[in-house]
Amino acid sequence: MALKVLIVDDEALARSRLRTLLGDCTDPRAEVVGEAGNAVQAMDQIQRAPCDLLLLDIHMPGVDGMALAENLRSMAAPPRVVFVTAHAEHAVHAFELDAVDYLTKPVRLERLQQALQKVQRLMTAEPSEAGGGTESLLIQERGRSERVALSEVIYLKAELKYITVRTAEKEHIYDGALSDLEQKYAHLFVRVHRNALVARRCVRAVEKHNDPVEGEGWTVRLDGCDERLAVSRRQLAAVRESLVG
Numbered sequence: 001m002a003l004k005v006l007i008v009d010d011e012a013l014a015r016s017r018l019r020t021l022l023g024d025c026t027d028p029r030a031e032v033v034g035e036a037g038n039a040v041q042a043m044d045q046i047q048r049a050p051c052d053l054l055l056l057d058i059h060m061p062g063v064d065g066m067a068l069a070e071n072l073r074s075m076a077a078p079p080r081v082v083f084v085t086a087h088a089e090h091a092v093h094a095f096e097l098d099a100v101d102y103l104t105k106p107v108r109l110e111r112l113q114q115a116l117q118k119v120q121r122l123m124t125a126e127p128s129e130a131g132g133g134t135e136s137l138l139i140q141e142r143g144r145s146e147r148v149a150l151s152e153v154i155y156l157k158a159e160l161k162y163i164t165v166r167t168a169e170k171e172h173i174y175d176g177a178l179s180d181l182e183q184k185y186a187h188l189f190v191r192v193h194r195n196a197l198v199a200r201r202c203v204r205a206v207e208k209h210n211d212p213v214e215g216e217g218w219t220v221r222l223d224g225c226d227e228r229l230a231v232s233r234r235q236l237a238a239v240r241e242s243l244v245g
Contacts, residue, residue, distance in 0.1 A: 002029040003116060004050075008042045008065070009035075009057040009084070018055055018084065018107065025113050028120045039063035043071070051079050053119050058085040058094075066090065069097040080119045091145035095138050102145055122149060135185070137165060139172045148172060150188055154202050154224045156181055158195040168224040190242045192220050192231045200242045206231060 005022060007015045015035045022030040033051050036042035038060050046054075054072075058065040065083060072078040083094045086105040094102050100122060101115035135150045148165060157164045158178040165172040182189065182197055189197040198220060205221040207228075218231040220239055231239050 002031040003052045003119060004033045005030045005053045005055060006033055006042060006045060006051045006079070007035045007055050008037075008039070008060075008068070009055075010037050010060040011057075012037075014057065014084075014105070018112075021107060021109050021112050024109055025116055027113065028116055030116055039065070039068040039071075042068060046072075046079065050077070052123065053080045053082060053100075053116075055084050056081055058083060058087060058090055066093060066097065069094070069099065073098065080122065082115045082119070088144075092138075092140070095145055095147050100147060118147075118149075121152065135188070137172075137174055139165065139174055141173050146172070150185060150199075153199055154222055155196060155198040155229060156189065157197075157229070166225060166227075190235075190238055192229055192235050192239050194232065196229050198222060198229060198239075203239065203242045206236070206239055206243065 007018050009015045009018070019032050019035070022032055033049060034045045036045055039062060042054065056065045056069065065085070069081050069083075072081065081097070081099045082101045082103060083090070083099050084103045084105065084107060088104050091102045100118050103111055103115060136147045137150065137153070139146045139148050148167065152167045154166045154168065156174075156178060157166070163174040163176055163178055163181070165174045178195070178197060182191055188199060190200050190203070192198050199222075202222040202224055203220060204223050207219055207221060208216065209219050210216050218233070218236055219228040220231050221228055
């Protein structure tokens with residue numbers, strides 16, 4: 001099923017380019033259900049014909065894109081928002097408003113396709129509870145910001161001063177403390193070692209192995225990646241419980 005997209009930008013040329021790019025997106029497909037040149041027009045269209053996603057500019061006459069995104073949060077079932085702007089400095093604020101992604105102009109087809117895939121995954125994983133939100137981490141690396149849903153994370157591993165966030169598709173670098181993540185998301189992750197948490201849903205097996213240097217030990221096998229992480233004896237019982245939890 002195609003994502004229903006509303007394009008919101010005060011520049012007609014920018015709207016036309018996005019419409020063309022959306023026509024080239026195939027996984028998922030996108031259906032442009034309307035265009036708006038300002039926030040007032042956008043709200044009117046959303047109320048008349050709900051959509052899945054807003055491709056939203058920030059700097060527009062009158063009410064800007066940030067204010068529109070803030071207003072959308074009061075809706076019972078708001079559309080997802082992906083900001084599309086020439087100004088990269090607003091990324092952190094954008095993600096505070098629960099934006100799915102933040103694209104800078106000129107938009108590349110590959111990045112737009114990635115943003116649509118994120119929207120599709122979030123919609124598929126939408127919690128059944130009314131008003132429930134999708135838990136995620138805000139990743140800031142290499143001059144860009146990205147929201148990664150915790151439902152996509154396979155493991156979190158502390159390395160030097162940062163945490164490696166591993167998903168099935170790639171690795172991200174997160175600036176934070178593993179202990180804080182363990183405390184906040186204990187319902188999603190189990191500690192396997194002093195330097196690693198793994199997603200409970202991904203634990204498939206706990207296996208004994210013999211290391212020529214360290215001797216006999218344990219590893220955990222995970223869905224979504226071939227890498228096996230060491231399990232400390234102290235955490236062995238908790239990891240085994242996650243298999244039957």
